[in-house]
Amino acid sequence: MILVLVDHDRGELDQLSLRALTAARTLGQDVEAIVIGKEGAALAGIVGEYGAKVLHVASHANITDYTPMASGRALKDLVEKLKPAAVLAAGSPRGNEQLAHLAAFLDLPMAAECSEITLGAPHHVLRARWAGNLIESAHVHADLLIATVLAFSTEPESVNGGAATVAEFEPALEPQDYAVKVLSRDAGESKGGVTLVDAKVIVSGGRGVGGPEGFGQIEELANLLGGTVGCSRVVTSSGWRPHAEQVGQTGTKVAPDLYIAAGISGAMQHIAGMKNSKTIVVINTDPEAPILSYADYAIIGDLHQVIPALTSAIRQAKG
Amino acid sequence: MDVLVCLKRVPLAGGTLILTPDSRDIETKHLGFGISPHEENAVEAGVQLVEQMGGTLTLLTLGPSDAEEQLRSQLAIGATRAVLIETDGQEWDPQGTAAALVDAINAEETKFDLIIFGAESADSAGYQIHIRVAHALNRPIITNVKSMKVENGVAVCDRVVAAGREHYEVALPAIVTVRDGLNIPRYPSVPGRMQARKKPVDMKKAQPRVPKLEKVNLALAPSKAKGAEVLGNGADAVPALVEVLKKIGAF
Numbered sequence: 383m384i385l386v387l388v389d390h391d392r393g394e395l396d397q398l399s400l401r402a403l404t405a406a407r408t409l410g411q412d413v414e415a416i417v418i419g420k421e422g423a424a425l426a427g428i429v430g431e432y433g434a435k436v437l438h439v440a441s442h443a444n445i446t447d448y449t450p451m452a453s454g455r456a457l458k459d460l461v462e463k464l465k466p467a468a469v470l471a472a473g474s475p476r477g478n479e480q481l482a483h484l485a486a487f488l489d490l491p492m493a494a495e496c497s498e499i500t501l502g503a504p505h506h507v508l509r510a511r512w513a514g515n516l517i518e519s520a521h522v523h524a525d526l527l528i529a530t531v532l533a534f535s536t537e538p539e540s541v542n543g544g545a546a547t548v549a550e551f552e553p554a555l556e557p558q559d560y561a562v563k564v565l566s567r568d569a570g571e572s573k574g575g576v577t578l579v580d581a582k583v584i585v586s587g588g589r590g591v592g593g594p595e596g597f598g599q600i601e602e603l604a605n606l607l608g609g610t611v612g613c614s615r616v617v618t619s620s621g622w623r624p625h626a627e628q629v630g631q632t633g634t635k636v637a638p639d640l641y642i643a644a645g646i647s648g649a650m651q652h653i654a655g656m657k658n659s660k661t662i663v664v665i666n667t668d669p670e671a672p673i674l675s676y677a678d679y680a681i682i683g684d685l686h687q688v689i690p691a692l693t694s695a696i697r698q699a700k701g
Numbered sequence: 702m703d704v705l706v707c708l709k710r711v712p713l714a715g716g717t718l719i720l721t722p723d724s725r726d727i728e729t730k731h732l733g734f735g736i737s738p739h740e741e742n743a744v745e746a747g748v749q750l751v752e753q754m755g756g757t758l759t760l761l762t763l764g765p766s767d768a769e770e771q772l773r774s775q776l777a778i779g780a781t782r783a784v785l786i787e788t789d790g791q792e793w794d795p796q797g798t799a800a801a802l803v804d805a806i807n808a809e810e811t812k813f814d815l816i817i818f819g820a821e822s823a824d825s826a827g828y829q830i831h832i833r834v835a836h837a838l839n840r841p842i843i844t845n846v847k848s849m850k851v852e853n854g855v856a857v858c859d860r861v862v863a864a865g866r867e868h869y870e871v872a873l874p875a876i877v878t879v880r881d882g883l884n885i886p887r888y889p890s891v892p893g894r895m896q897a898r899k900k901p902v903d904m905k906k907a908q909p910r911v912p913k914l915e916k917v918n919l920a921l922a923p924s925k926a927k928g929a930e931v932l933g934n935g936a937d938a939v940p941a942l943v944e945v946l947k948k949i950g951a952f
Contacts, residue, residue, distance in 0.1 A: 391864060448867070450844075478828035479844055485829060486836035491796060491913035494828045504915070510922070511826055515718055516727075519917040530828075561841040562871050569865040577864065583951060607951055618882060625847060625882045626861055632738060632820075632881045640951050650714070661949050663942065664929055674929045679945055683935035691936035695943045696952055 383412045383464065387457065387471035387480060388429055388437075392447065393421035395428060397579070398472035400538035402531040403432040406470050407541070409501055414438065415546060416460055418453045418480070419445045423548050430546035432538065437546035440553050444560040447567075448476065452560050454483020456553035461488070461526065467501055468527035473510075477530050485528045492528040493520060497535040501527060510535075513631040513654035534637040534658035576610045578627065578634045583609025583642075586629055586656070587617060590645020590666065590685055594622040599689045600644060606696055612636070612656075614646045630655035644685040648673025665689065702756040702851070704747040705813040707802060707831075708736050708775065710768040711823045724918040726792070727824075736771050739819030741886040742879050747817055748779035749884065750851060757781040757811065763801050765790040769902055777889035777897035784809075784903045792825070794912035799833035801907040806838065808905075815856065818878040820845050827914075835876045842876040843869045847883055 384406040389396035406413045415434035417425055420441040429437050440456035457480070461469060469484060471477035473495040485492035497517065498508040504521040510532050511518050522529070578584065585604040587597055597611065604611045612629040613622070629636055631651040641659035646652060648671055656662070657676050664677040665685045674680050681688050712732040719728040747758040760775055760783040762768050772783040786801050793801070806813070816838075818831040835842035846858040847866075851873070858869045858877060889897070932941040946952060 391862075451842075475828075475845055479832065482829035482832040483836075486833045489796070491794065492827070492829050493914055495826060511919070512714070512718060512727075512824055513826075515922050517920045517922050519920070521915040521917060523911075523913045523915060558839065558841065562843050562869060564867045565870060566868045567862075567865055568868075607946075615881070619885075626865075628882075640946070640949065661945075661951075662929075663945070669931070677929035679942065680929035680931050681933060681935070681938040681942060682931060683938065687936045688939060691939040692942060695939050696946070699943055699947065700952060 383414055383466045384409050385461065385464065385466040385469045386413060386415045386434065387453070387469065387477065388415045388417050388422070388425060389472060389474065389476050389480070390417060390422050390425060393424055395425055396472060396474065396476070397538070398474050398477070398533050400428070400432050401534070401536045402470050402472045402477070403429065403434060404539045405499065405531045405536050407433045409468065409499065411467060414464070414466070416440060416457065418456055420550070423550070426548050427545045430543045431540045433541045433543055434546045437548050439548055439550040441550050442552055442555055444555055447564040449560050449563040450476070450479045451483050451558065451562060452553070452555050453480040454487050455555055455559045457481070457484040458487040459553045460551065466526070468499070468529065471530050473530040473532045481528055481530055488526070490524045490526060490528055491522050493522050494530050495532045496529045497532045499527070499529055513651050514657070515650055515654070533635050578610060578612055578629065578636050581610040581636070581638050583607040583640045584612045584629070584636060584638045585609055585642045585644065586612035586614065586646060587644050588614040588646030589616045591617065591622070596686070597623060599686070599693065603642070603689055603693050606693060607640070609638070609640070614652050615649070643673055643677070644689060646673055647671045648676065702750055702754040702814050703759070703811045704750055704756065705759045705761055705806065705816045706740070706743045706747045706780070707816065707818045708740050708744070708760055708762045708771060709822050710734050710762065710764045710771045711737055718921060720919055720921065724920065725916065726919070734767070734771065736775070737819045737821070737823040738881045739821065739879060742881055742883040743817040743819050744775045744778050744780065745884045745886040746849060746879060750815070751779070754851070759784065759809070759811065759813070761802065761805060762786070763793065763798055763907070764788060766904070772902055773897050774889065776900045777893040778887060779893065780900070782901045782903070784905060786905045786907050788907070788909065791909065792916065793909060794914040795827045795829045796833065796913055797910040799830045799837065800910065802830070802834055803837040804907065805905060806834070812874065814873045815851070816840070816876045818876070820878045820880045831876060831878050840874055840876050841871045842878070843871055844878040846877045846879045849877060849879065849883065
């Protein structure tokens, strides 16, 4: 059996977890899922649809929000009871963190960000390194494979399965397991609305935008296309835009239907965060910018001319 | 307040990576070395805490003896001393690395109030060493921290998530991993560099363990590599782009 940690944020499903469920099904064994926190029980329908027969719900009075060490303990308790062949999760910051706690509890190896997994003795994985620019072939020497599934390496595929059977259990938490937990949360820098991860369209600006005031036209185009604004690292470190909008290895990894990169040359760490986008359009004055080799379409020119022209042309075409 | 910052020497790769002939490593003959961006923020945070509250800042790394170069350049920022666990130059797996760090930390006379890591390494991206160290030392850990204050023995931290900012508090001693954006790392001053040459760097040896996550080899990730279709120059190319956007159903 393959056990998949399905992550959720206060009951809201993490979409990358569906890809982890899809990847788990390719390993030729039954798939069961685990959610941490009782509000995760509401996900029984969707995890069933993606092939999990059982949804284990770790429920505890001290798990009221994201509590990563408690997640690790709950996973450990369930693993010791069910003895799965592998535990998988999404290769997201939270997926990696929760499985790392499991691996630390069990003192077993963990392979993060795997694009391919073959069970065996030893297990074999391909995993992303160097912001996705290198693929490591590695053996994992352990009976239980603990691995996270590289974000966007598989498309989520439903099997139209019926709802998973819910099996609630109470993990035997120690006080240190919930010493670190979210105390409060505020919308902070994010403006609400579409988040980067969920956006179908992202219009991103880089150094070429020239300053915070230049982002007005980027916002306008993003709104017109029903999308959201992203940016490169130099933009956030210059304080032009909030960190929540940063796309890349050190920001958020995204894969929208349309990614428009304006005035972004394409540092390795930025490419790592957006190269899986379905269609990539680049607007850049430099025809040699590295980002062009990852793009589908490009306009060579100054974004300060191209974007306003594009915005007005789209308005006109929309009528 | 005594702070420890863990670092890793990594090659400063530009746009393109080249592999060694045996495909086991990155060819570094023509590359400089540095530390990961997040780790510069970790050192800056440590320096600021010691400036505000007194105490010491120790740096710790595991790597080849050449990693002394990275330790010295960070000592120049304001750290007090450094410890280098010397390897044979081979890459160690996460469990072996974490165990060697834990042994070195336990061997220190100083009981560090706060241990800081960068959120992820530039090269291996294993996402686990800090957590293994936290478990071994039985300390709480907060990861991916984007703002941090220490008040009355409590670390007050925020991390940025898709939905906004999450607020955490943890009593010291604790471990945090920090992200780029936490602060603006300073450049070393000339006197800082002069002093760094004389600051102590303890060299230690550790025995490699049989890796449980065993690298077989590396390959370059395939890129789209077809290159972009250039629709034209400047605003004149906008009608062609509008057609493309219509075709893919963007509006």
